Amino acid sequence: MGFSRLRYAMVGVTLLALVLGVAATGAARSGKDAPSGGAGERRVVERVLHRMSLEEKVGQMFVTYAYGDSVEDTDPEMVAANREAHGVDNFRQLIERYHLGGIIYFAWSGNVENPHQIAGLSNGIQRAALGSGAGVPMLISTDQEQGVVVRVDEPATQFPGSMALGAGRSTDDAYTAAAITGEELRAIGINQNFAPVADVNVNTRNPVIGVRSFGSDPDLVSGMTVAQVNGYQRQNVAATAKHFPGHGDTDVDSHTGLPVINHSREELEEIDLPPFQAAIDEGVDSVMTAHIVVPALDDSGRPATLSRPILTGLLRREMGFDGVIVTDSLGMAGVRQQFGDERVPVEAIKAGADMLLMPPDLDLAYNAVLDAVKSGEIKKHRIDESVRRILILKLRRGLFQNPYVDESKVDEVVGIEEHHAAADAISNRTVTLIKNDASLLPLRQNTGAKVLITGAGGYPGSPADGAERSTLNSFATAMEEFGVETEVYETGTNPDASRRSTAVAKAQNSDLVVVTTNKAWTSGNQQQLVKDLLATGRPVIVAGIRDPYDIAYFTEAQTYLATYSYKPVSMEALARVLFGAVDPTGKLPVTIPTADDPNAVLYPYGHGLSY
Template identity: 50%
Template structure:
């Protein structure tokens, strides 16, 4: 999908369902070697790509750690927190990172992570310092509108619905670029946005104005433009919530929604924005904790559904980027299985990134045990870790984590140009 030489190599070597092991191309020499000459390594062994080299450096335990994106508590990497101690057995965020080697972290105001520009810059730089082997994905839910986890530090941009109502895709792209630019200045490199749901149920308690609208075609064009805008800013983006959360009357934070769309209805109503996001080269797709019995009769939510995550998203839509779960502490995914089993089933279904496990130790041990027993094959583990490393490489995060700068961040955040853009969007 991507044009860089790195990704072309990895698409061949680690395509969905593959072993993750590159197949060497036979090299035929036209020059006879002396009988006693030692073989030349470069003639028989292809050079490793940066992603392959990074994967080879990781132990099995570290590979399992890469699958996780927890919430850490406190305003700095070195803040001692009773919450971190209770949840992770390590008192500071830096020690949690050192203990589990997660692929990333997600920041929130309610966990004490967002207080001031200087504080967030110090936190993100400190977290990266705690992960010298593989840089972290540092994420936030910065959708704008009512879901703005970096407020009030960032520009107060309108909701997706306000942008969708303009019918102007250039505004969707510009808003995403502005948001991404401000996030990157703070050291945040992954946005769990844009929302790709089509809000066709006016009683929807959780999506509403977070979506670009109720028309699948309109939403699709806006989502594709937003993905490009985030990439313009140099950060990764996520289309959510697959296979679609727009026709629900239950909030998956507190219950388990059931959507009775037929396959043809899903193709017509829910799929178009995700197809547009994939065409725009979206980095990640987030699953929904919703049951669609006509897509998978098992009764499991999409987050734990192989027919949905692998069958529809991977095989039908052709997506080979990172699949992230929605937050694993939500009620919608914890109805049938314990926290360790939920994590294992999500990986087996096709997920790569386990977001916000409510019990990190149980989830980590559950996945590690499944890998050691062969329930999750080592090839399957490598497949997910490769996707995560490839995302980091594509966004310039693998070789060296970029460092945020307080002075530069203060110039970018809530800038006059970004405030003017917000006024343009809401202007009659």
């Protein structure tokens, strides 16, 4: 037996010995019994902690990405990208050099090609982690919020996302969506989801949250958040409530700027904090910080990620959270305005963070934390506190018991017919009919009518974008099942005069027009397209396939629905609602204000028509 294989075998024996007597900790838990851990858990964790070097402990506090579809991907482009990003060739070298506690998957880094590939990558990462350093299994995370934020796409089961679930009002549906998502993630080796979003979206011009939130009512958001925490964690996937202390009332994107939340302490306790408190009370494994300034909580101008009064004072001491605090990406502009990249991770730890997500220069960040410990700026016991929480989380999610997945059984879990049926049923209950003034709906079936489907697709970009084609083509296919003839003409999210005129010409030769909008409240050209189509005199149905607020910018439209999502599962549900195969039961989970006054109500929270 070679040295590396012998070492791996010895590590496996060590881990097995550690979990003897505490195997039950690997069982799925909601987390209500999670905060401080039992005696068996503490013994396991202390043994692992005791054998770790300082370098290994600090490494456990970092989570980042690597390029490639396997742990030792040799594709020249992937190797070059890894060298530029981290100075290594692949995942294995990255893990061995920095003793990472977590890896995060993205589509842009080539990690999520298909379920079998993902499962193989996850197993390779776990083998690399267990075969190096202290032999601690890896947290493998992603952002699978569903709806508009998805990293693992089809054939994995897709759901319409948070605001759509808010429109459906069913915590049972929210739980089911999370449980199915969690089951499929765990089957491919992803054991931590950076979801659910616990932000209360009370700002209709919020550029970064919007439909990622369950809605604008704290009670609704709290109930949905709790349901999804349980759904994920009962599948042994760590849930993450984000973005603390609440990113719902901002018109600045923290990816590109530093938002300021000017809520009073009373408003924070009434609006923003309840969903996080509900998640904490339910035993959520982790909470993600927001790069937002909240003067009522900390008047220093520091974003929450770097604020000790917010993370330690409020989240830890007042709200009683003893799980893992993970930062949002440290590469975002909102956290990089006051300190250099070498200081940000140090300040985050001093504030109370446990895991540091995606620093822009991992080597700089890692060594900055090491230097801060060696100089005494950060005490060793402070590092131990964070690593202890991380190890407890890993133990509770069964990673010490068995971090691997059975690659031969992926197809028995991911995207199975039962899961798709559940997604369809849930999506049917989310579509909201906001306006039916012309009594155009429900449409008659089997008429052979010619229907033009036009407008924006799923993602910003040109009409040639494959994702946009998928959005409207899937809708057209679903419409044709009801006996109509369709023509699809993409205009994109910023249709110029030429594309608008072409759409108008096609509309004049159609019996019915369905125009989809995607954040038209930010696009004058989308607004003009809708108005031009309405001026043709043809029957026009407008469907907001992302933010429901678009109707305020073309109130002359007589028929308007909201799906809150452009995923095919939502577009198919929209077709069923249009033809009356499904009664629209969704209710607005937000208030829609008028276009010129955010305080004037156009359609109230809870509005929704039915047939």
